[in-house]
Amino acid sequence: xxxxxxxxxxYLLLAFALCVIPLALGQRTERPSQEPRSNEPKPAQPAVxxxxxxxxxxxxxxxxxxxxxxxYANLNDKFYAMGGRRMDGVGNDFTHPFEYDPVVNTWTxxxxxxxxxxVSNMACGVLTDSGTPYIYCVGGSAGGQTxxxxxxxxxxxxxxxxxxxxxxxxxxxxxxxxxxxxAVYNNKLYILGGFRINTAMTNQxxxxxxxTNVWVLKNAVLPVARGFIPAAANTFxxxxxxxxxxxxxxxxxLVDTNDSFRYNPVADF
Numbered sequence: 001x002x003x004x005x006x007x008x009x010x011y012l013l014l015a016f017a018l019c020v021i022p023l024a025l026g027q028r029t030e031r032p033s034q035e036p037r038s039n040e041p042k043p044a045q046p047a048v049x050x051x052x053x054x055x056x057x058x059x060x061x062x063x064x065x066x067x068x069x070x071x072y073a074n075l076n077d078k079f080y081a082m083g084g085r086r087m088d089g090v091g092n093d094f095t096h097p098f099e100y101d102p103v104v105n106t107w108t109x110x111x112x113x114x115x116x117x118x119v120s121n122m123a124c125g126v127l128t129d130s131g132t133p134y135i136y137c138v139g140g141s142a143g144g145q146t147x148x149x150x151x152x153x154x155x156x157x158x159x160x161x162x163x164x165x166x167x168x169x170x171x172x173x174x175x176x177x178x179x180x181x182x183a184v185y186n187n188k189l190y191i192l193g194g195f196r197i198n199t200a201m202t203n204q205x206x207x208x209x210x211x212t213n214v215w216v217l218k219n220a221v222l223p224v225a226r227g228f229i230p231a232a233a234n235t236f237x238x239x240x241x242x243x244x245x246x247x248x249x250x251x252x253x254l255v256d257t258n259d260s261f262r263y264n265p266v267a268d269f
Contacts (some may be wrong), residue, residue: 059098059107061086065120066094071157073126073133077102080157082137083119090144093117097155112162117142118149121228123182125189127210132156136189136210138169139179146197148178152208167213171206181229183241185265187211192243192263195227201249202227205263220268223261224248240264 059081066084071077081098095117097110122140126133134154141148150168155161171177171194180193180202189208195201203222208215222243229246244260263269 056100057105057107060109061094063094063098064088066098067122067124067137069124069126069135071126071133071135073128074158076157078157080135080155082124082135082155083114083122083140085120085143088143090142092143093119097157099157110157110160112155112160115151115153115162115164116149118145118151121148121178121195123179123189123191125182125184127154127184127189127208128187129154129210134163134210136165136208138182138189138191138208139172139177141178141197147175148172148197150175152213154210165213167208167215169206169208170215170217171202171204177202178227180227181231181241181243181246183231183233185233185235185241188265190233190241190263190265192231192241193222193226193229193246195247195249199249201225201247207265218268220263222263224257224259226257226259228254238262239266 063081063084064087066081069080069082071080079100079102084094085092086094095113097112099108099110101108118140120141120143122137124135124137127136134156136152136154138152139148139150150172152165152167152169154163154165169191171191174196176197176199178195178197179191180195182189182191187210191206193202193204203225205218205220205222206215207218226246226248229243231241231243233241240262242262246257246259248255248257
């Protein structure tokens with residue numbers, strides 16, 4: 001028993017010698033690094049990422065009812081404001097896209113011209129056709145009007161050109177329906193619901209494929225008819241198109257809502 005105690009004490013002292021003493025010596029011999037001399041370069045400091053919002057430059061004009069699209073293809077990496085108008089009312093519709101460059105922190109009014117003045121409340125997203133990405137835009141209305149267009153066009157930010165697409169949106173066959181929520185999923189544009197101007201909302205879901213310019217009315221419908229729905233696609237599990245809020249119509253005016261739901265484009269439910 002005594003031998004075990006002596007051997008245990010020995011191992012304890014050995015551990016102390018191997019671990020604690022070198023640590024103490026290291027702390028004594030290691031001195032804080034001195035500041036570099038004036039003629040020596042200072043080590044680079046890591047970039048600091050501040051959380052929260054930061055102010056950017058003002059747009060060239062006030063703007064409402066635009067669609068924001070971030071175009072990240074072909075190393076372009078710029079933000080585009082498509083359509084919209086300076087203010088509500090007649091005659092204030094924009095005629096050119098706006099481009100924001102986050103590298104130089106400036107806005108530019110592009111030269112390309114929209115095909116018409118019905119550019120408020122459009123549905124827009126980045127789609128690829130034959131390997132080339134474009135910003136596709138669907139539908140819309142002019143300021144102060146009670147009709148809507150079904151036309152489709154696409155904008156190429158690299159060449160700054162706009163092309164008409166001969167595939168009007170069937171969801172606006174009555175010529176008064178604006179796109180509701182919208183999102184791009186697996187290179188297809190989905191439009192969820194819509195606003196039949198001063199009449200009613202719709203619960204339809206439409207799918208557009210850019211490679212064939214074909215529209216498909218999906219079997220699934222929204223749980224409730226809604227317009228002006230914020231929506232976004234998520235390709236990670238649980239994947240789908242997420243939508244929240246939006247507007248209802250009570251026969252006289254728009255009514256705000258707090259609905260939220262998810263649509264699965266693959267399973268169509």
